Structure formats: C-alpha cells, structure tokens
Amino acid sequence: MRYNWNWSVLFADPYFGWILSGLGWTFLVSICAWIIGLTLGSVIGTMRTLPSKTARTVAAIYVEVFRNVPLLVQIFLFYFVLPELLPREIGRWLKRDLPHPEFTMAVISLGLYTACRVAEQLRAGIVTAGKGQANAGLATGLTTAQVYRLILLPLAYRLTIPALTNEFLNVFKNSSLALTIGVLELTARTRAVADYTSQSIEAFAAASLIYATISFSISGLMRLVEKRARLPGTLAAGSR
C-alpha cells in the first residue's frame, strides 16, 4: 500500500498544457460572468431601493428566483432545457450556431446568478448609506437619478467592497461548475489528468494551490482598492 509520488507528471507534456489552458478558461469564464454579475446586479440592487413599487417588485422577484435555485440546476436549465422551450429555429441556433455554446451558456448562467447576489450586497450598501443622505440630496434640488449617481451609489460601492470581493472570489470557485456542460476549465482539466495518469493526489493538489493563489491575490488586491477608495468621515472609515 504505497503511493508512487510523481510530481513531474504535472509538468509533463501534454498535462502541463492542459492545466494552463484550464486556468485560462477559468479566468475567462469568471471575468466574463463577473462583468455581467456586477452590471446587472447593480441595476437590480438599485431597483430594489427605488421609490417605484413596480421596479422594486420586479427586482425582488429576480433576486428570489435566482437565489433559490441551485446554480448547478440553473446551468443545466439554461444549457439543456431552454433551447427545447424556444421555437425550433432559435433552439437550434443556440445549440449549433452560437459561438462556443458551452462557454457562452456557462457565462450567462453564472453571470445571472452572481447578479442576484451582487444586487443584495448593493441594496444593503444603499440602505446603509442612509435615507438621511438621500433626503439631504433631494432637499438641495437633486433629482432621484442624481441622488443615486452622485451620492448613494458612490457611497454604497465603497461600503460594499469587502462583500463584493467575496462575491468575486465566489465567481472563481463557482466557475468550476461550468465543467458540467463541457467547458474544459481548471477543475475539468485536473480531473482528466487524474484519470489519465492515476496521479490524482498531485493533480488535485496542484488545482487547490492554483485556486488558493487566485483567492489570495484577489483579496490582497481588493484590500488595496478598499484603502484607496475609503472616504474620510464615512461609516467605513469611521469604524476603524
């Protein structure tokens, strides 16, 4: 009962190339999904605090739906079920002619899921920024849009940087689910190396190390951003 350690397998051809290309896809999926998540999440989060009841309801429904269905199920629904529900021609286009269907669908579903989480973070940020700020803004003659653009959102983003960093890290980890629809990202490639070579422990150790490195780098980077973005006299700075 002994394990033949062979770390060199990770650097052997073609396995090293697989891991690198897997890492590339992991970054691509995560960053594209994050762009969707942050943009759409900001819109939905803002809608949840608007005076309009319709806007609030629509946003609340969005959040509830995407938050309560497991991400794995969402990916499956988008990839396998959606094309069958659409008209035949569009469904066929989604399955066949869409460039990189697996990648695109993974990015969209991960992006939409992340959006609902970003929305909640941002809503919390806007609420924390306070009614007082908003009322003061309105009293000086600003429109609601201006209050959001000039006062509430800049404050809310600053306040939620730690929470958003956490979401950004989650996107990287969640991106591994893209392998279930055939995106050969880092985890998928690691599994392949493990199966081809039977050196499972080395392969998964390498993957863990890579994911951990990504996480540490991002949190380090975001701490710098947080420092630079801090406003003197606001809640975040005041609490220190």
Next chain:
Amino acid sequence: MNKNMIIRGALLGLMLACAGSGAVAQELYGTLKKIKDSGTIIIGHNEDSPPFASFDAAGKPQGYSIDICNKIAEAVKAELKMDNLTVKFQAVNGQTRTPLLINGTVDLVCATTTNTFSRQKQLDFLNTMFVTGNRLLVKKDSGIKEIEDLKGKVVSANQGTTNEKVLNELNQKLNLGIKVLSTKDQPQAWAALESDRTDAHMTDAVVEYGLIAKAKNPALYMVTGRLLSFDPYAIVIRRDDSAFRSLGNKVLADLYRSGEWEKIYTKWMSTIGQPLDADLKLLMSMQNYPD
C-alpha cells in the same frame, strides 16, 4: 567423514523443517493480509455503467463486473478460510479510484476501466475481463458511417476518458475539424445527441449498445464505423501485490475454462442485445492458464 555426514544430515533436516513450516504458514501480505486482519473485503464499483456495474431495484450493486468481483470475494473467503468474511461495496469513479485504492478504502475496483500503461505506473490490473473499443453512436438518418464522415461536425466524448483521448488524436491526425463537446457522463452525452446538439457520441461500443437499449426509441440510433481503439477492461488492484493478483487471475481463468464466464456474459450482454462472438470467446480462452 562420519561427523561431516551428521552435520550435513542435520543441515538438510533443518532446511526441510524451514521449508516445511514455510509452506504450512505462508506469510500473508498486502491485500490478503489486510482482508484477513479486518475480516472485510471492500469492492469499489461504478454506479452508472450498466451492464457492467450499476444498481438493481433494491439499491444493490449489480452487473457483469460485479459478478466477477463477487467470485473473487468467494475465492478470497476460501483461501483465507474465513466463513464470516464481510463483503462491502463502495462507489468510486475515475478520479477517486486511485486514492481510495491506495489508502485502503477499497481493495479492488470493478468498473469499466481500460488497462493502460500510464495507469500501470500507479495501479495494477488483473487479466482482461472484457474487450471493446471506440465506435460511433449516431442517429440512423444522419448518414454517418465512418469517422471520416464527421468532418466539421460536433462530436461528444466524456471528460477524462480514453475515448476523449482517442477522439482528439484522430481529429488531429485525420484533420477532420471536429468540434469536440466534452460531456460529463453518459446520460449527458445521450441528452446532447438526442436533442441534436451533437452529431455523434464516441465511447466504447459496448456502452453504446447499452445506451441504445435504454433509449425511448432505440430504432432511431445505431453503432457505426470501424473499431477505432482497443480497450481491454480489467479489474483494478493495488500495485506490487502478486499474491492477490494471482488469486484474482486464477478466478478469471477458472471462469473462462469452466464456461461459467459465458453464462455471466450472456446474462448481462443479452440485456443490450449483444450475443457472444467467436473473437471475444477466443481472446478470453487464451487467458485460462493451467492451475
């Protein structure tokens, strides 16, 4: 002279005694020792590879590979003279197989594992228990006959399998420009083919017959093309354990010799409409080494 003979005689006696006692209580090692000490043999198996290894209605592992492993468990029981040997089952897959085998969680793996030299660096295999190879699973009306017909089409193969490796290699060698979809498992590959997302699925022929047998409308599908690889399936065991390996191989040889293997074959392969062909029978009979 006399004295010398006495010494020689004594030495000879000593040697015989040693040899004799050695034969009576042969030192157990490796897997057999572990089984003897724990009173349990743990069979690792696939969950979703009928007719080789899957679950029956009661949730018990069943299939061609499982039948053979049960025979091995019986032989271990007889060899170790342990009437109360417990047989346990533990599900594994391509990624967990190696660590679970090496850390002793399972003692052998009964699945559809192809014996390859890369895997032999870490694991050991019993003699071949089945032979199949890659062919193409297509819809009958697709007009696809051979791999060359797949130019520019979308073909799936499961992630991390030898099938995926063969597909990628042929794609490059024959310059086919195939778009490869790396599916997670057989049900997903089937869903992709059924919904026209892919034009063909590449996997072991015997698995393809199994998939067709389970289809809603089996008449729509077929297995086509020449054999694109040679995949000998074998039971996986730990390396450097020749006592356990030879016990396992003897079980296989006895099955091939006695004709019992044909019964196991027919029992499981008839469920996917695959009669035993002469080639396979010959291949197996080549492994019934004498006792």
